[in-house]
Amino acid sequence: MDLQHTKWTQAQLPSMTGRTVFVTGGASGIGFQASKALAACGARVIVLGRDRIKGEAAVEAIREHSPDAVLEFQEMDLGRLASIAAFAERWLATGDPVHLLLNVAGVMAVPRREATADGFEVHMGTNFLGHFALTAHLLPALRSGHARIVTVSAAVGRWNMARLDPEDLHAERQSYSPMGAYARSKLAGIMFAVELHRRASACGITSVAVDPGTAVTNLQRNVAGLKGAIGRALSTTLGYPLTRAAENVLFAATMSAPTESSLIGPSPGYVVQRCASPGDVGIPPLARDARVREALWRKAELLTAVTYSFTQH
Known part of the structure; x- marks a missing residue:
């Protein structure tokens, strides 16, 4: 499939029965858009979130679109390691496999430095460390x-402001910047996706990073003042509709196979919107340093x- 010249749309999704x-x-x-599309293709969809009322309302909205959809809401807070572990323990007790994990949830540009329940800077704790812990806990079911594990990043993960020090993940040695903190967490997610694929591909797991593109979502709610107003206006004017942004995630979730990169060996690639269709543009330079990726992995485990x-037990 020539990704540069073939237009891919949600209509090409395979059966997920x-x-x-x-x-x-x-x-x-x-x-939500990804959940809705995958449920319509026959998947059993588990919507994960910390707000039960909002989650159950989303499930009902999807059922209105696909009455025969098999889906449910499960409560889990990415900002609490205990909540992540408890959810994973409940799931593993069922013995059911997981075929696709979409790590989509996140926070963006929180105006002042905040911490998760476990003391992590909120962007790094939610966007990266929470998903890192969830994936680890679910590993038996994923194996x-x-x-396929899809980690949603953002364009800022490729910016110079996204450079990170694994020994200072919470940026305590520098002044707090809302977008800087968000960018570092998104770069960490790309590095996680690359390193996860390198480590896990031998046991049948694949990992892909994806930038869904600019779209108006609840993430922008934290960007205050004139900067926030301008950002939301630009997103509305120049950004993608949510359904199109979700197509990038759906493509990453269902494309036939990860690509090969001569720079770092078998890699998940990095899917972005290109030529009016999702495409693989390779791993961003900031994520290619194996030493930094491995140091980040060790720190995240700690x-x-x-x-x-x-290994299979």
């Missing part, structure tokens, strides 16, 4: 499902108290 899909942040925005094991 018999496959179980988890979507963090599936109650709104891009996560049995030969799963902070979240999880250990990834890719």
